[in-house]
Amino acid sequence: MINEKVIEVKDLVKKFGSFVANDNLTFDVYRGEIFGFLGANGAGKTTTLRILSGLSKPTSGDVRVAGFDIYRHAERVKRHIGYMCQKFSLYEDLTVAENIMLYGGIYGLPKKLIEGKTTELLESMDFTAYRKRIIGDLPLGMRQKLAFAVAILHDPDIVFLDEPTGGVDPITRRQFWEMIYKASADGITVFVTTHYMDEAEYCDRVSIMSEGRIVDIDSPAGLKDKYRCATVQDVFVKIARPSNNKTG
Amino acid sequence: MITSDNISKKFGSITALDGVTLNIGKSELFGLIGPDGAGKTTFFRIVTTLLLPDTGTMTVMGHDTINDYLLLRRNIGYMPGRFSLYQDLSVEENLNFYATVFGTTVKQNYHLIKNIYSHIEPFRKRPAGKLSGGMKQKLALCCALIHAPDLIVLDEPTTGVDAVSRAEFWEMLKALQKEGITILVSTPYMDEAILCDRVALIQKGRILDIDKPATIIAGFGKKMYAVSGKDKYKLIQDLRCDPSVESVNPFGDSVHITFTGDRFDSTIAGKLEKAGHQDLRIKEIEPGIEDVFLELMTVSENDK
Amino acid sequence: MKRFFGFVKKEFMHIFRDVRTLIILFGIPAAQILIFGYAVRTDIKNAGIAVLDQSKDEISTGLVSRLESSEFFILKENLVSGDHIDRAFKKGDIKAVLIFENGFGKRLLSEGSARIEIIADGSEPNVANLVTSYTRAIINDYMTDLNKVEAGSFIAVEPEVKMYYNPNLESQYMFVPGVMTIILVLICALMTSVAITREKEFGTMEVLLVSPLKPLQIILGKVTPYFILSLIDVIVVLFLSWLVFDIPIKGSLVLLMLESMLYIMLGLSLGIMISTLSKTMQQAIFISLLGLMLPTIILSGFIFPVEYMPWIYRVLSPVIPPRWFIIIVKDIMIKGTGFTFVWKETLILIFMTLVFIIISTMTFKKRLE
Numbered sequence: 001m002i003n004e005k006v007i008e009v010k011d012l013v014k015k016f017g018s019f020v021a022n023d024n025l026t027f028d029v030y031r032g033e034i035f036g037f038l039g040a041n042g043a044g045k046t047t048t049l050r051i052l053s054g055l056s057k058p059t060s061g062d063v064r065v066a067g068f069d070i071y072r073h074a075e076r077v078k079r080h081i082g083y084m085c086q087k088f089s090l091y092e093d094l095t096v097a098e099n100i101m102l103y104g105g106i107y108g109l110p111k112k113l114i115e116g117k118t119t120e121l122l123e124s125m126d127f128t129a130y131r132k133r134i135i136g137d138l139p140l141g142m143r144q145k146l147a148f149a150v151a152i153l154h155d156p157d158i159v160f161l162d163e164p165t166g167g168v169d170p171i172t173r174r175q176f177w178e179m180i181y182k183a184s185a186d187g188i189t190v191f192v193t194t195h196y197m198d199e200a201e202y203c204d205r206v207s208i209m210s211e212g213r214i215v216d217i218d219s220p221a222g223l224k225d226k227y228r229c230a231t232v233q234d235v236f237v238k239i240a241r242p243s244n245n246k247t248g
Numbered sequence: 249m250i251t252s253d254n255i256s257k258k259f260g261s262i263t264a265l266d267g268v269t270l271n272i273g274k275s276e277l278f279g280l281i282g283p284d285g286a287g288k289t290t291f292f293r294i295v296t297t298l299l300l301p302d303t304g305t306m307t308v309m310g311h312d313t314i315n316d317y318l319l320l321r322r323n324i325g326y327m328p329g330r331f332s333l334y335q336d337l338s339v340e341e342n343l344n345f346y347a348t349v350f351g352t353t354v355k356q357n358y359h360l361i362k363n364i365y366s367h368i369e370p371f372r373k374r375p376a377g378k379l380s381g382g383m384k385q386k387l388a389l390c391c392a393l394i395h396a397p398d399l400i401v402l403d404e405p406t407t408g409v410d411a412v413s414r415a416e417f418w419e420m421l422k423a424l425q426k427e428g429i430t431i432l433v434s435t436p437y438m439d440e441a442i443l444c445d446r447v448a449l450i451q452k453g454r455i456l457d458i459d460k461p462a463t464i465i466a467g468f469g470k471k472m473y474a475v476s477g478k479d480k481y482k483l484i485q486d487l488r489c490d491p492s493v494e495s496v497n498p499f500g501d502s503v504h505i506t507f508t509g510d511r512f513d514s515t516i517a518g519k520l521e522k523a524g525h526q527d528l529r530i531k532e533i534e535p536g537i538e539d540v541f542l543e544l545m546t547v548s549e550n551d552k
Numbered sequence: 553m554k555r556f557f558g559f560v561k562k563e564f565m566h567i568f569r570d571v572r573t574l575i576i577l578f579g580i581p582a583a584q585i586l587i588f589g590y591a592v593r594t595d596i597k598n599a600g601i602a603v604l605d606q607s608k609d610e611i612s613t614g615l616v617s618r619l620e621s622s623e624f625f626i627l628k629e630n631l632v633s634g635d636h637i638d639r640a641f642k643k644g645d646i647k648a649v650l651i652f653e654n655g656f657g658k659r660l661l662s663e664g665s666a667r668i669e670i671i672a673d674g675s676e677p678n679v680a681n682l683v684t685s686y687t688r689a690i691i692n693d694y695m696t697d698l699n700k701v702e703a704g705s706f707i708a709v710e711p712e713v714k715m716y717y718n719p720n721l722e723s724q725y726m727f728v729p730g731v732m733t734i735i736l737v738l739i740c741a742l743m744t745s746v747a748i749t750r751e752k753e754f755g756t757m758e759v760l761l762v763s764p765l766k767p768l769q770i771i772l773g774k775v776t777p778y779f780i781l782s783l784i785d786v787i788v789v790l791f792l793s794w795l796v797f798d799i800p801i802k803g804s805l806v807l808l809m810l811e812s813m814l815y816i817m818l819g820l821s822l823g824i825m826i827s828t829l830s831k832t833m834q835q836a837i838f839i840s841l842l843g844l845m846l847p848t849i850i851l852s853g854f855i856f857p858v859e860y861m862p863w864i865y866r867v868l869s870p871v872i873p874p875r876w877f878i879i880i881v882k883d884i885m886i887k888g889t890g891f892t893f894v895w896k897e898t899l900i901l902i903f904m905t906l907v908f909i910i911i912s913t914m915t916f917k918k919r920l921e
Contacts (some may be wrong), residue, residue: 039410040380040382040410040411040412040413041380041381041382041409041410139285140284141283168283168284168436169282169283169284169285169286169451169545170283170438170538170541170542170545171542171545171546172283174497174498174542177498178481178484178498181480181481181484181498182481184481185479185482195409195410195411196437197411198437198438198439198500201499201500201501202498202501203501219501220500220501221501231439232500233411233439236411236412237411237412240411240412293758296758296762297762297919298758298761298762298919299919300919317918318764318766321761321762321763321764322764324762326759326762327759328755328758328759329755330754330755330758331754331755332754332755332756332758332759333756334562334566334754334756335754336565336566336569336570337562337565337566337569341562341565344558345559345562346759346763348554348555348559349555349558349559349760349763349764349765350555350763350764351554351555351764391759392759
């Protein structure tokens, strides 16, 4: 399991005019891994995320996601990934079941299958009573957990999470991470982009990005040892501080 | 500086604040720590006279927030949770505007903001909407300070800001405190709690605890252990099933546990190894503020 | 006061920095005047007609040449039989056919009346209406001349159609009041309501409320720039319609400007009221567009005459402020009347403005609830 690469990035470069957003990135992510992709605002995280999810093409370099070349098979890549971000996840004016049905439909799952999965999913999360509730009426933490469950409804190889638990209360946050651990144990690769360093602590491995380049990749413990810091936060402050404040 | 006596506030059927009582002293750096939806913003809006409480009384600098709101509005600097600057105006124009609105000039109080403003001065012609998250927050802080208020109220100033800028921001707050300004700040980040003089932990509109961060942590009163292993998901499940373990909370790359009756179970490592766990590590650790918060939350949930 | 002017200055910066706002403020009024002036103008020039003259006497040929010599009509075809009418229309270059009955001139002289049939192309109802009424006017004209010559032995064939305020039948005059009315509502209500809700949406309102600025100062500060710019718009519209379409202002310009100011204030107070009702810019835009623009266009009498509307619209129409402003502008601009003729409408507008101001100051919150 460990050695199967689901994301392979080699010499990835992305330029916008003369601005280099991604400068020669090379990294691999393995099946079932929880990979934290860290960087300050404007470090180039979003650019990479868009390339990996097939939304934008690199300027140069090789990128394979879920076994597909993103130059030629961007559409197939999209079928094998899931996505969730904190700002928008579920439609607030639809019910829980309707949201699940909608996303299942988008990924082309048959109606019967979605219905079965809905029941299964709600039972496993203890949410059965909320099946017909409008999303907007549910507490934030519950919505976040549902959003994650929906993002992996179609059994993707990789799920991309954009700052999934920033601002969530500590108990819900832990329940959320347990769901992530379970997904990872089931073989789904979890790719977390965030600038909340406390989220980074939960990842198997993290990469730290600054000004378009990857400064380091290691496990949180490895990074903390290497830079003699108590937290990933301190590591980040130590190595990711931009050389000057030109980027604003 | 601020006296809040049994303040409650409801929005429809939702209770945002439920009998909040607290006192904040002059030039204190006071933190309101709690997750989204805990009631932090509602409390701040009552302090800044923007909302009226349903019950309870609140005085700020000795003035009632309901009757003396006009007077108070002159002496409070407020930085709402949302980005509160004019995106289409430049850094300089925003600052000048707020100075004029508060009946002062940038020059007059420049000494107060000098240290903060120097970070953003190179971009003073840039529209505020084009600044990075950290820069925006620094500018918003400058704007909240420009009329030299005695109290500044900052609602989640570091949310959405990267770790480097967050650290800088807290350094700035410490410096302002030395100038004698009282600072009321909220944050969802537990790790920022230790930077405050005193904190109130808030959850679902109720205050769980108010004290110095160190005292709150010291009040935990149980031994805490960090367990780590290769298969985290299974580790959590197995620990939950073990009757000698009381609480199990994933914490970054390890799992924090306490034992039932605070009695360390020396057989735990053996049991886990037998269950097939590899790379096991168990060590005693100092609990952090987040451990305390989790504990208090669980207790308050069970109370209901 | 310094605070207030600082606020107004900031508001101007918002406006001048945003190209879209500028286009809405100045581009749309100019464009509307030009579009209405050229495209929707309701007069005709050189419309093709055909004549089926079964009489061919002195009077009928005289009338045809009179029609022909006017700038409105061009005689395209002389038909010889009624069977050709259909074909003539199908060719598409004529708008109407005139049929003189057999012995037209003779009957007119002996019996005092005779028949002319005007068949117009009903596929363009607007044009058809105009063509028939223009034709009638010319026939009347011709009859009057004949009456003069023949010393009172005739009776006019057609009822009298008289263009009292618009003797040259130039219809552009009528659209200027309409365009002014719509533009002022658009700018005043829409722009102010959006400008105020924008502060709510971006969270800057919270900070403004906590500042020593009084709610009234905030509102006035938001509204002042739009008051000034709307006045400039009035001038632009009047100037353009004079420059491009030669439309004069018959009455007092000062009175017209004062009435415009009143109407602008009404629009602004409406805008403030809308902003107190809406939480987001999107809501403000919807309320302004659906709640104001459409009723203004439909119910004000700008496009559809109030007298011909179904009763429910006729009942609703007086509630719409633009209805009264249109009357005022028409009276001053086109009829050239003075204040003595429009004082009633003016009073109604003043009353409405006061109501809106009272409602909006009562609902504007000095707190967040």
